[in-house]
Amino acid sequence: MTLGIVPGPLIAAYHLSAGFAAFAALVCIVVALSGIRIRGIWWLAAMCVASVGSQLAHANFHVAPDLQTATDAQRWQNAWSTGQMYALIGFLVIYTRLRHWRAFLTISGVLFAIMMTLTIQMPPGGRFVGEYHSVILTFPWGERLQMLRGELSNSSLIGRATFFALFFWGFYRAAIPYAKEDRTGSLVISLGLLVLILSTALGGLIETGTLRFVYFGNYGYIFLVLLALYLVVREILASNNRLKLMASALRNELDSHRETRKEVQHLSFNDKLTDLPSRAGLFNLIHKPIARAKQQHSQFAMLHIDLDRFDVINDTLGPSVGDQLLRSVSQRLQTLLEGDDFAARMSADEFIVIVNDQPAAAEAVRLADAVHEVLRESFIIEQHTLHVTASIGIALYPDDADSAETLLVAADLATREAKRQGRNCTRFFRRELDEAIRERLHVGNALRTALTEQQFELYFQPQINAQDGRVTSLEALIRWHHPDSGLIEPGRFIPIAEEMHLISDVGAWVIDESCRLLAGWRDAGIHDIRVAINLSTQQLHQSELLTTVSDALSRHGLTGKDLELEITESMVMEDPDFCIEQLRQLSALGIRLAMDDFGTGYSSLSYLRRLPIDTLKIDRSFVRDIEINDNDAAICATTISMANTLGLDTVAEGIETEVQASRLRELQCDRFQGYLYARPMPAPAITDFLRHHGQLAGV
Numbered sequence: 001m002t003l004g005i006v007p008g009p010l011i012a013a014y015h016l017s018a019g020f021a022a023f024a025a026l027v028c029i030v031v032a033l034s035g036i037r038i039r040g041i042w043w044l045a046a047m048c049v050a051s052v053g054s055q056l057a058h059a060n061f062h063v064a065p066d067l068q069t070a071t072d073a074q075r076w077q078n079a080w081s082t083g084q085m086y087a088l089i090g091f092l093v094i095y096t097r098l099r100h101w102r103a104f105l106t107i108s109g110v111l112f113a114i115m116m117t118l119t120i121q122m123p124p125g126g127r128f129v130g131e132y133h134s135v136i137l138t139f140p141w142g143e144r145l146q147m148l149r150g151e152l153s154n155s156s157l158i159g160r161a162t163f164f165a166l167f168f169w170g171f172y173r174a175a176i177p178y179a180k181e182d183r184t185g186s187l188v189i190s191l192g193l194l195v196l197i198l199s200t201a202l203g204g205l206i207e208t209g210t211l212r213f214v215y216f217g218n219y220g221y222i223f224l225v226l227l228a229l230y231l232v233v234r235e236i237l238a239s240n241n242r243l244k245l246m247a248s249a250l251r252n253e254l255d256s257h258r259e260t261r262k263e264v265q266h267l268s269f270n271d272k273l274t275d276l277p278s279r280a281g282l283f284n285l286i287h288k289p290i291a292r293a294k295q296q297h298s299q300f301a302m303l304h305i306d307l308d309r310f311d312v313i314n315d316t317l318g319p320s321v322g323d324q325l326l327r328s329v330s331q332r333l334q335t336l337l338e339g340d341d342f343a344a345r346m347s348a349d350e351f352i353v354i355v356n357d358q359p360a361a362a363e364a365v366r367l368a369d370a371v372h373e374v375l376r377e378s379f380i381i382e383q384h385t386l387h388v389t390a391s392i393g394i395a396l397y398p399d400d401a402d403s404a405e406t407l408l409v410a411a412d413l414a415t416r417e418a419k420r421q422g423r424n425c426t427r428f429f430r431r432e433l434d435e436a437i438r439e440r441l442h443v444g445n446a447l448r449t450a451l452t453e454q455q456f457e458l459y460f461q462p463q464i465n466a467q468d469g470r471v472t473s474l475e476a477l478i479r480w481h482h483p484d485s486g487l488i489e490p491g492r493f494i495p496i497a498e499e500m501h502l503i504s505d506v507g508a509w510v511i512d513e514s515c516r517l518l519a520g521w522r523d524a525g526i527h528d529i530r531v532a533i534n535l536s537t538q539q540l541h542q543s544e545l546l547t548t549v550s551d552a553l554s555r556h557g558l559t560g561k562d563l564e565l566e567i568t569e570s571m572v573m574e575d576p577d578f579c580i581e582q583l584r585q586l587s588a589l590g591i592r593l594a595m596d597d598f599g600t601g602y603s604s605l606s607y608l609r610r611l612p613i614d615t616l617k618i619d620r621s622f623v624r625d626i627e628i629n630d631n632d633a634a635i636c637a638t639t640i641s642m643a644n645t646l647g648l649d650t651v652a653e654g655i656e657t658e659v660q661a662s663r664l665r666e667l668q669c670d671r672f673q674g675y676l677y678a679r680p681m682p683a684p685a686i687t688d689f690l691r692h693h694g695q696l697a698g699v
């Protein structure tokens with residue numbers, strides 16, 4: 001039997017929509033597989049696939065050539081619709097985050113499976129009661145399609161009602177509450193569900209023949225397919241956006257990371273205070289001049305600049321002033337640099353300058369002179385006017401050392417030499433310095449044990465009254481009985497003891513031992529003799545000196561009148577205010593103060609007047625040539641007359657001949673000291689000496 005079917009636009013619409021659903025299914029699957037996370041995407045994909053089947057089954061049904069084929073097609077149509085419905089529910093459950101989604105999907109899954117089996121088993125879906133027949137729908141545009149007619153069964157009504165309820169439920173879950181969260185998504189879902197609700201209602205009318213049209217309920221699903229595409233596109237755009245944001249955040253993060261790394265690197269190679277390269281920075285930078293010198297067979301110079309007495313400024317004016325001074329010094333240093341030259345800061349008051357110009361030695365000297373010159377101008381910091389000098393050591397690469405480390409040691413040795421030679425000067429590294437330093441280190445180490453093992457002894461040299469020849473005082477001169485090297489003179493170890501900061505212990509021992517021996521002589525009946533003790537620079541600058549001296553005096557039952565302390569001019573110059581105050585306090589104890597080696601230092605009269613000095617000791621060097629050198633004779637004469645004017649005693653040191661003695665006596669020098677009268681001798685020998693001199697009571 002031929003029904004005279006004529007497919008037209010309605011069938012084409014079914015096919016087109018099936019193709020559209022297939023495309024959407026493909027997109028959903030690809031997107032889901034690519035890892036872009038969209039809530040419920042797999043369910044949407046399943047719904048799209050079911051929609052493809054459903055639309056094709058509808059088309060097949062309408063163009064079925066006979067009742068049997070139409071019945072078969074209807075079977076598939078119902079099966080696909082059930083699938084669509086289940087996939088839609090799955091999507092809604094996941095999309096709207098239903099709380100018990102697992103249980104819900106499992107139970108509804110079982111129900112739908114039963115429903116699907118039934119619809120396949122009972123063609124056409126158990127929809128009609130009894131007989132049903134096919135009718136041809138003729139549309140105004142000439143299309144002729146098949147439909148089935150019959151009395152609708154109860155199960156069909158129940159099924160329809162269930163679908164109805166589920167659509168309403170979906171509408172309630174998705175469309176209304178989610179309108180705020182996702183306006184467009186919810187609009188598309190609502191529209192799809194509305195079409196489904198309407199068409200489910202109309203489906204009944206169509207199937208009973210009240211309405212003569214094809215079943216278009218499925219197009220609600222096509223709306224939902226549209227939703228699937230919309231969600232996917234939106235998510236792709238959003239994730240693209242997120243990627244962009246992430247990329248830009250990452251870029252920012254990287255930038256700031258790079259900044260911090262730069263900063264950390266800068267800090268690890270640069271000094272915070274002056275921003276000059278640090279020790280690490282120097283070692284980093286010095287490779288260049290080394291490589292260049294190697295390549296061009298040339299030299300470069302390293303200047304090691306050490307500020308003199310910076311610690312005094314730091315200790316007395318505080319670290320803030322010290323820091324500002326260092327910053328100013330570094331700024332002045334930088335003004336002297338040219339071309340590839342660079343400066344670095346090694347430690348608190350030590351700077352390094354690398355000079356690349358040729359000839360290296362001459363350029364280094366030129367720069368060192370410039371450094372001394374640039375420091376000559378005073379620094380004004382927090383109302384303090386500060387004068388700074390520097391000791392500079394120069395070492396040349398590769399002549400003095402062949403690596404950065406050894407070059408630094410060589411330059412440092414040269415600086416120590418400059419310091420030893422009175423500071424504020426420049427010295428080149430010499431091989432012998434290395435030896436000298438080794439020797440100094442050796443002596444320094446031995447000095448530490450010398451005190452504990454009582455290797456020191458005091459010798460005494462008498463001072464004689466120029467008029468009556470009586471001994472007025474005894475100068476204590478330290479000697480070191482070294483277990484291997486024998487007797488060592490103070491000139492060899494006192495400077496090292498100073499350098500190694502051991503001098504205050506040694507000095508305290510000298511003060512105590514002098515007092516102890518003098519107390520012994522007192523007990524033996526010697527009364528009118530003082531002991532003269534030499535002080536070192538460091539001792540004079542320590543505030544403990546006063547207690548050390550007064551403790552020793554009281555420990556041995558002596559008074560200040562029994563002591564004379566010898567200082568030199570240069571000791572006072574370093575911190576005049578403090579020293580003058582310290583000397584005043586010593587003087588207040590009744591202790592006499594003598595200016596040793598007078599004439600060799602600054603000989604500043606203005607200071608001399610401010611110092612509470614009682615005695616001037618004319619240096620040996622002027623006494624030695626007094627007979628032959630008119631200059632020296634004049635200096636002695638002037639010193640003595642000046643001392644007389646100021647009311648000071650004079651002592652001439654190092655008198656070895658009668659002629660020297662008589663010349664000085666003529667100039668009215670008060671006291672004499674020298675080999676002519678006595679060499680420095682150990683304490684027991686002094687007792688004998690005094691006995692022979694008739695100064696020991698009872699002799």
Ligand code: C2E
Binds near residue numbers: 494534654655
């Ligand atoms: P100074 O205080 O100027 O001591 C005088 C130095 O001249 C002594 O050398 C003494 O032996 C030496 N002398 C004395 N008369 C003559 C002479 O007629 N001809 C010659 N050529 N020399 C003479 P000494 O004992 O070697 O001491 C050297 C320096 O060591 C002292 O110079 C003093 O500055 C320092 N010194 C000695 N003992 C001590 C001490 O206990 N503490 C400190 N801080 N320094 C000391």
Ligand code: MG
Binds near residue numbers: 475534566596
């Ligand atoms: Mg002396």
Ligand code: MG
Binds near residue numbers: 653
């Ligand atoms: Mg002297």
